[in-house]
Amino acid sequence: MTAFSEASALLERALDGPVRQHLVSDLARSRPFGKALARLREHIRFNTLEPFLSPFDHRTRQEGFHVLHDWDGNADHVSDEIIPVDVLDYLARLRGGEASNAAALAMLLDYYYFHVLQLLSLRIWDEGDADANLDRLADLLGLLQGSGGGGQPFVADAETLILIATSHFEEVERGYARLLRRVKTLDHAHQVRVAIGHASSMGCHLRFGFEATYRRDTVKMRDDNVADYPWLCFALATLMLEYARLRDAGVDADGRDAIVEAMVSGLSPDARAFLGAAPQSLVPCDPEREAFRDSFFTNRSELVREFERHRPVDGVYSPLSFFFNFSHNVLKGTIVDALLRGEPWKIAFNEMLSGITVRLKPDTTAASAENVAAVSGLSRTNDAAGVSGSSRTADRERLARTLMEYARANPDRISGRLMPVIVYDPRAGHRAFRVMMEKIAMANPSRPNPPSP
DSSP states (O other): OOOHHHHHHHHHHHHSTTHHHHHHHHHHTSSSHHHHHHHHHHHHHSSTTHHHHHHHHHHHHHTTOOSSSOEETTTTEEOSSOHHHHHHHHHHHHHTTSOOOHHHHHHHHHHHHHHHHHHHHTSTTSSSOHHHHHHHHHHHHHHHTSTTSOSOOOOSSTHHHHHHHTOSOOSSOOSHHHHHHHHTTSOHHHHHHHHHHHHHHHHHHHHHIIIIISTTOHHHHHHTOTTHHHHHHHHHHHHHHHHHHHHHTTOOHHHHHHHHHHHHHHHTTOTHHHHSSOOGGGGGGHHHHHHHHHHHHHTHHHHHHHHGGGSOOTTSOOGGGEEESOHHHHHHHHHHHHHHHTSOOSOOHHHHTOSEEEEEOSOOOOOSGGGGGGGGSEEEEEGGGSOTTOHHHHHHHHHHHHHHHHHHHSOEEETTEEEOSEEEOHHHHHHHHHHHHHHHHHOOSSSOOOOOO
């Protein structure tokens, strides 16, 4: 059995230095583009990573996750080809007769390696120290998204690899509880980064379900997401612990902004589930939910003030206005558009979940007051507090609307209706925030509200 350390070493050799650049230069000499893509297809399917790729994929499927393969809703089964090859074939059908495009080849190659990293993120518990293994993946992610690649950022941290890897539709949701137990064995810093990504993305995911799948029926949403609610509960409880830690360390509201924003997103679909009586889907994690609830009411006045910093503002990108069925579809749509244009988006997936600028912080060990927030691995500044037309805000909204247009052109049938699976709707964002704040104002710390929509 190939070990995680051996697999990481093989992947590092593929990502480090000019290896990818030389391969892309060689492929780009093939004419037309379809021939270059066919050669890349063969490289992807038969390469030096195969000694660990198949056994790792098999092991991960046994645990309930199809990381490399998408669900084919039309055929009602898991697709035969891996996702990067499906995307490659799509590009070949549309642009195969054109001149070869080196930028697109480089992005496709990186997209393949990004899926390999996702697979490895679910194998960090196989051997050795899981925290050290996750840090190893962070180094490999840095190589993938560094100067030797195609220039398309995928995610901001290694923890988000776990999120994307498990955001596919799974016919049988049997792996999520076990994976959550494993995540809870990670150290605090890693758990906080997992919590930021999961609270933010699950907010988008459940808001989509509330609007599209369940037609604003909260009870149906709770009943149909019994795997998601415990993860959201973990994320919110972890974020609350980090909020208290930062506050006690003297970190001001700016330094807590990333944590607060993720809490806002996580609470926005169903605040009452966490502040009122527990729905059935949260009964198994009631101690965690009660800890979050108690801390929330203890700090409610302060939290409400900080939540207001994330109220959607007209003309400024807000993640509360962005909702979708599955996180990996957002990334897949981003890559497809970049490939068709032959130019990468300079926006990582995490930035689509935030209204504040994301910058990776290299030093996560400093104990000084100004660096105490580094446990989240992120340093952020609020775009909304500055010029509303900033380039980062404009790029995020432009990408969100681009993805929505693709989704409208290729709708899925949901609850009997044709629906786009990615939406950017500022009116819905305003409504989600307003309803959440109303539920917070009505919540009673001494008498939980009865379960209701």
